[in-house]
Amino acid sequence: MTTHFIGDTATLTGRSLKHVTRSLDTIITTCVMPIAFLLLFVYVFGGAIETGTDVSYIDYLLPGILLITIATGISYTAYRLFQDMQGGIVERFQSMPIARSSTLWAHVLTSLVANALSLVVVVGVAFAMGFRSGANVLDWLGVAGILLLFTLALTWIAVIPGLVAKSPDGASAFSYPLIFLPFISSAFVPTASMPGPVAWFAQYQPVTPIVNSVRALLTGQPVGGDIWIALAWLMGVLVVAYAVAQVIYRRKVS
Amino acid sequence: MTTSQPSPDAVAPSTRQLAPPSPAIRVRSITKSFKDVQVLRGVDFDVARGSIFALLGSNGAGKTTLVKILATLLKPDAGSASVDGFDVTRQAAKARASISLTGQFAAVDELLSGRENLMLVARLRHVAHPAAVADELLARFSLAEASGRRASTYSGGMRRRLDIAMSLIGEPPVIFLDEPTTGLDPQARIDVWNAIDGLAAGGTTVLLTTQYLDEAERLADRIAILHQGRILVNGTLAELKGLLPPAKVEYVEKQPTLEDVFLALTGQAAAEDAAVDHADNAAEAHERRND
Numbered sequence: 057m058t059t060h061f062i063g064d065t066a067t068l069t070g071r072s073l074k075h076v077t078r079s080l081d082t083i084i085t086t087c088v089m090p091i092a093f094l095l096l097f098v099y100v101f102g103g104a105i106e107t108g109t110d111v112s113y114i115d116y117l118l119p120g121i122l123l124i125t126i127a128t129g130i131s132y133t134a135y136r137l138f139q140d141m142q143g144g145i146v147e148r149f150q151s152m153p154i155a156r157s158s159t160l161w162a163h164v165l166t167s168l169v170a171n172a173l174s175l176v177v178v179v180g181v182a183f184a185m186g187f188r189s190g191a192n193v194l195d196w197l198g199v200a201g202i203l204l205l206f207t208l209a210l211t212w213i214a215v216i217p218g219l220v221a222k223s224p225d226g227a228s229a230f231s232y233p234l235i236f237l238p239f240i241s242s243a244f245v246p247t248a249s250m251p252g253p254v255a256w257f258a259q260y261q262p263v264t265p266i267v268n269s270v271r272a273l274l275t276g277q278p279v280g281g282d283i284w285i286a287l288a289w290l291m292g293v294l295v296v297a298y299a300v301a302q303v304i305y306r307r308k309v310s
Numbered sequence: 311m312t313t314s315q316p317s318p319d320a321v322a323p324s325t326r327q328l329a330p331p332s333p334a335i336r337v338r339s340i341t342k343s344f345k346d347v348q349v350l351r352g353v354d355f356d357v358a359r360g361s362i363f364a365l366l367g368s369n370g371a372g373k374t375t376l377v378k379i380l381a382t383l384l385k386p387d388a389g390s391a392s393v394d395g396f397d398v399t400r401q402a403a404k405a406r407a408s409i410s411l412t413g414q415f416a417a418v419d420e421l422l423s424g425r426e427n428l429m430l431v432a433r434l435r436h437v438a439h440p441a442a443v444a445d446e447l448l449a450r451f452s453l454a455e456a457s458g459r460r461a462s463t464y465s466g467g468m469r470r471r472l473d474i475a476m477s478l479i480g481e482p483p484v485i486f487l488d489e490p491t492t493g494l495d496p497q498a499r500i501d502v503w504n505a506i507d508g509l510a511a512g513g514t515t516v517l518l519t520t521q522y523l524d525e526a527e528r529l530a531d532r533i534a535i536l537h538q539g540r541i542l543v544n545g546t547l548a549e550l551k552g553l554l555p556p557a558k559v560e561y562v563e564k565q566p567t568l569e570d571v572f573l574a575l576t577g578q579a580a581a582e583d584a585a586v587d588h589a590d591n592a593a594e595a596h597e598r599r600n601d
């Protein structure tokens with residue numbers, strides 16, 4: 057039954073994209089908090105923060121804000137999946153002769169599109185606030201690629217609570233720690249300015265190399281070794297989350 | 311089909327006539343427990359092709375569990391079941407191509423319109439003209455007016471009708487209906503009954519569960535009662551009635567039933583006319599498929 061995998065996944069993705077476009081408030085609420093952080097840090101705290109670089113603070117800050125946007129956005133991925141599982145529509149799909157994994161992939165692809173929309177909104181607001189980048193097309197493609205991989209990895213994490221949660225709150229609460237991870241990284245201030253153990257954590261957690269890579273690409277700096285550490289983290293998280301999600305999905309639906 | 315076989319065209323019709331008609335649904339010694347609750351303790355029955363089989367049983371008897379097993383959504387602990395000749399656990403993908411399920415609780419997409427829901431299923435079933443199929447079903451289930459509205463704004467009965475309509479797409483040979491008319495008004499019930507009659511007339515096998523005994527009487531060729539994990543009785547209505555002492559003859563004044571009154575006041579005539587058309591449409595649709 058894999059012959060229809062692509063067609064069925066496309067049909068189901070079209071369906072859940074309609075869910076996104078019919079509840080555009082989810083895109084807005086995804087953007088509200090990152091934009092609030094952007095305003096707060098640029099206009100309130102930013103003046104007092106020493107980044108040790110000559111880029112403007114908004115340029116320094118934006119990569120971390122983009123990661124927070126994605127971490128917020130994927131809670132809706134979990135929520136949409138949870139709703140489907142509760143509503144019985146998944147049972148209908150599973151009793152039909154359609155490719156088994158299409159249901160899950162449709163949610164994953166929808167998550168990529170919804171998060172891309174949110175990122176465009178947040179970058180737009182940042183532009184209005186004075187964010188500028190000298191990045192060329194290749195640099196932007198690199199940024200897009202890293203953000204896509206980050207979204208994909210976090211989406212597969214989000215699939216897990218979406219499948220196992222008992223309540224809508226439970227389905228989305230998992231994202232809070234992910235949203236706050238950038239605060240203990242190089243996203244807002246250089247890690248060197250933090251006290252010992254915190255600095256150590258910030259230095260070695262995955263958000264720091266990801267933020268550093270995106271920042272380097274956007275500010276036209278050499279990316280250095282951070283990009284490889286970032287990619288390794290992203291691939292690692294992606295593979296593990298994907299495998300766990302698949303195991304749970306199989307157990308749930310068959 | 312292998313080409314080496316000698317004149318398959320000459321052989322096929324005669325073998326088809328000789329072979330005993332295999333049942334559309336075959337259930338053998340199915341057992342199923344949830345943790346310490348033993349729900350099914352060895353269920354056996356067959357359902358003949360093109361017939362309507364009603365499964366009765368009190369709340370919690372295991373009707374939904376059995377339907378889910380037959381619809382490949384749950385695995386039995388032991389025993390076997392096949393649908394349209396395909397084993398539901400070992401040939402699940404093939405079994406799914408032969409069935410359609412209307413679960414106990416409406417499984418419609420609330421954010422999509424009625425029409426979009428039907429189109430979605432039509433696309434997933436790869437039917438040739440999804441839009442035409444959707445429009446035909448909207449008309450047949452009196453949903454044409456509400457077709458552009460989100461299903462979340464539908465009444466419970468409208469949602470149920472949409473749910474049933476979604477299950478008819480692709481004309482699968484076997485249909486499971488888990489309490490199809492619960493929550494429907496008397497007219498909608500008659501519409502659904504006529505649709506079910508039409509399906510069976512066209513050769514579709516229907517297994518339905520119900521709490522309404524009159525529904526089983528009205529529709530079913532055979533009726534089975536599921537009780538304490540087993541099929542207590544299984545037979546035609548006449549056979550089931552024969553299990554009790556012969557009928558007493560009593561003379562009672564024939565009062566109109568509440569249903570008679572309800573239908574008279576809310577325009578039964580119109581409903582019946584429409585219903586007859588529906589049944590004809592369904593039969594035609596099946597003839598077209600069989601051609």
Ligand SMILES: Nc1ncnc2c1ncn2[C@@H]1O[C@H](COP(=O)(O)OP(=O)(O)OP(=O)(O)O)[C@@H](O)[C@H]1O
Pocket residue numbers: 344345347349367368369370371372373374375376414
């Ligand atoms: N997933 C499950 N986990 C645990 N117990 C379950 C599960 N599904 C069903 N049961 C139990 O199995 C029994 C049979 O349930 P089922 O839904 O099959 O009954 P039913 O005959 O359809 O009842 P009703 O007429 O109320 O719809 C019940 O006792 C129910 O609590």
Ligand SMILES: [Mg+2]
Pocket residue numbers: 373374375414488
């Ligand atoms: Mg039930």
